[in-house]
Amino acid sequence: MQKNRKERFFITGGMGYIGSVFGREALKKGHDVCLYDSLMYEQNRVRMMKEIRAVDTKKTELKFIVGDTRNTELLTKSIEEFKPTYVLHLGELSSVYACNHHPALTEDINYTASKKVMDICQKLNIKVLYNSSSSVYGVQKDNKLMTEKDLLPKPTDYYCTFKLKMEECIKNKVKKNPNFKIIVFRPATVFGLSPRLRIELLPNHFTYMAVAHNMIRISELNAYRAAMDIDELVMGYFKVIEKGNWKDLIYNIGHHNLSKGQFAKGIQNVLKCDVGLAPDMGNLRNLQIDCSKFNKEFDFKPNISYEKSIKKVADWMQKNLKNLQSSNFVELLNMPLDEWHKICQSNVAITPRR
Numbered sequence: 001m002q003k004n005r006k007e008r009f010f011i012t013g014g015m016g017y018i019g020s021v022f023g024r025e026a027l028k029k030g031h032d033v034c035l036y037d038s039l040m041y042e043q044n045r046v047r048m049m050k051e052i053r054a055v056d057t058k059k060t061e062l063k064f065i066v067g068d069t070r071n072t073e074l075l076t077k078s079i080e081e082f083k084p085t086y087v088l089h090l091g092e093l094s095s096v097y098a099c100n101h102h103p104a105l106t107e108d109i110n111y112t113a114s115k116k117v118m119d120i121c122q123k124l125n126i127k128v129l130y131n132s133s134s135s136v137y138g139v140q141k142d143n144k145l146m147t148e149k150d151l152l153p154k155p156t157d158y159y160c161t162f163k164l165k166m167e168e169c170i171k172n173k174v175k176k177n178p179n180f181k182i183i184v185f186r187p188a189t190v191f192g193l194s195p196r197l198r199i200e201l202l203p204n205h206f207t208y209m210a211v212a213h214n215m216i217r218i219s220e221l222n223a224y225r226a227a228m229d230i231d232e233l234v235m236g237y238f239k240v241i242e243k244g245n246w247k248d249l250i251y252n253i254g255h256h257n258l259s260k261g262q263f264a265k266g267i268q269n270v271l272k273c274d275v276g277l278a279p280d281m282g283n284l285r286n287l288q289i290d291c292s293k294f295n296k297e298f299d300f301k302p303n304i305s306y307e308k309s310i311k312k313v314a315d316w317m318q319k320n321l322k323n324l325q326s327s328n329f330v331e332l333l334n335m336p337l338d339e340w341h342k343i344c345q346s347n348v349a350i351t352p353r354r
Contacts, residue, residue: 010084012091051195097335145290188226188254210273221261228255257288
């Protein structure tokens with residue numbers, strides 16, 4: 001994208017955690033946006049549209065379509081009528097818990113429907129941004145910084161299973177048609193504020209526990225995760241769009257590589273809270289990622305400090321805590337509510353605050 005060129009973005013999952021932030025930023029930059037979303041998480045459409053349309057301008061178009069990516073007829077018609085220059089495909093189930101509870105649904109949405117999205121974009125010659133996940137790196141024993149060329153472990157959950165199947169599908173499409181313009185991201189765990197907040201994502205979850213319960217529950221202090229502020233992720237997307245071309249297919253994108261203990265310590269630097277060890281909760285992931293390829297090629301320099309991001313989330317949660325709790329977390333979770341309660345109420349052994 002040339003600096004002054006106006007783009008048209010069609011976003012599947014446009015009312016989701018990442019899609020709503022991307023849509024808002026695209027409008028701020030003067031681009032047109034179509035949000036395509038099934039509202040499966042009971043999002044408040046009116047409130048979200050106001051937040052996404054943060055800048056009141058008549059020079060940009062914002063369109064919303066209630067639609068499911070499995071509805072191929074509606075999806076095709078919507079894309080053809082909007083005539084996007086880019087499709088940002090985010091319309092997938094994006095929680096290990098949800099995917100493992102509903103494997104058949106996960107396959108339908110994250111694989112079968114996603115393949116249809118690729119077919120439509122390839123046929124119409126539309127550029128695609130696709131999110132895979134850094135979770136595909138699984139459990140790493142030696143704290144190695146994983147690169148895009150490293151061998152991947154066999155997936156242990158349905159979320160990663162179908163992310164990897166989609167990566168393979170996309171590789172085959174590009175091999176058969178090198179003119180198909182698509183880039184695949186393996187993002188770090190994203191956190192921060194959004195018009196459609198996800199409270200179960202690791203740093204957001206830890207921050208909520210500190211604000212609401214004065215306690216962070218951790219299963220493995222020394223397990224690592226890659227993470228980045230959601231605003232930085234969107235900045236990274238626009239670095240790609242502004243350049244308009246890319247050398248490879250798959251890119252890691254992230255900022256921080258921290259242990260869960262370091263995540264908690266950063267929150268303790270912002271909020272007064274205790275840390276409790278809860279061995280009966282959490283998942284097995286332990287990974288760090290090397291993002292140097294993306295950073296170098298796209299001159300990307302993420303610079304939002306972890307504690308600055310946490311303070312922003314904590315301030316918002318403190319102001320809105322009563323509303324969060326009284327809502328029974330409607331809109332806020334991509335996982336079953338009973339699983340969320342289990343995590344929040346796990347038995348813990350207190351680690352003294354230092």
